[in-house]
Amino acid sequence: MRVTRFLMLFLAVAIVVAGCASQPVAYVAMAPNGMDSAVYGSVGAPGVGYASGYGYAPGYGYAPGSMPGYGYGPSIQGPYTLDSGDRLRIVVFGQDGLTNSYAVDASGHIAMPLIGSVSARGASTDELANRVSEKLRDGYIREPHVAVEIEAYRPFFILGEVTAPGQYPYVANMTAETAVAIAGGFGPRAVRQSVILNRSYNGQQMRVAVPLSYPLRPGDTVNVQERWF
16 A cells, blocks of 8 residues: 555656646856856756755756756857946047937937937947947048947846845946845845846846856846745
C-alpha cells in the first residue's frame, strides 16, 4: 500500500512539473566569456536557483541543458539609447544661442530654438546629433557641427525585498548589487543571488532574471524576489 501511494504521488508531481515546463520564459545570465546574454528556455521547478534553498518566483528558471547558472542567446545590452528623463548638453559650434541643456520630455522629444521638436527616444547621442544637424541644415545653417552628450541620466527603480524600494538617481557603472545597496540592502526574506530586471530593449519590454553582477542602465526596474524558504 505504501509503495502504491508513493508511486501515485511521484506520478502527480511529474505531471505538474511537465506542465510547467511547457511555459516559455526569458532570463539573462553572465556567460563564461563575460558577455551578457538572454536565454529563452523552460520554467524551472520550485527550488531551482543560484544556491541551495533558494528559488525563483513562479515562471523563472534555467534552460534545460545549459551550464549551471548560465545561458546563451541574443545580447540585451547594445548601445545606450535616450528616453524620457535624460538631460542632454547639445553644442552647436559657433552658435551660442543654440548651445544649451535640453531635457527629453515625456513624449521622447527635445525642443530647440529655430528647429523646434526633435525626436530623441530610442536614439544614441550620435544619432540625435545627426538629426539636429539635418534640421539645422534645412534653411538655417549651411554646415552645422553638432555634439550631444548626456548631462544627467534618467533614474532607475528598485522594488521588492529591499529596505527602501523606490526611484533613485542612476550611478555610472552600477550593477544590480549596487542598486540593492543604494536601496538600503536586502530585506530579511530576499533572494540574495539574483534579481528580476525589467528593461526596454528595441522597443520591447524585457523581463529577465540576472545575477547581482549584471550591469544596469538608466530606466531599468529591478525587482528583488522573496525566497520561498
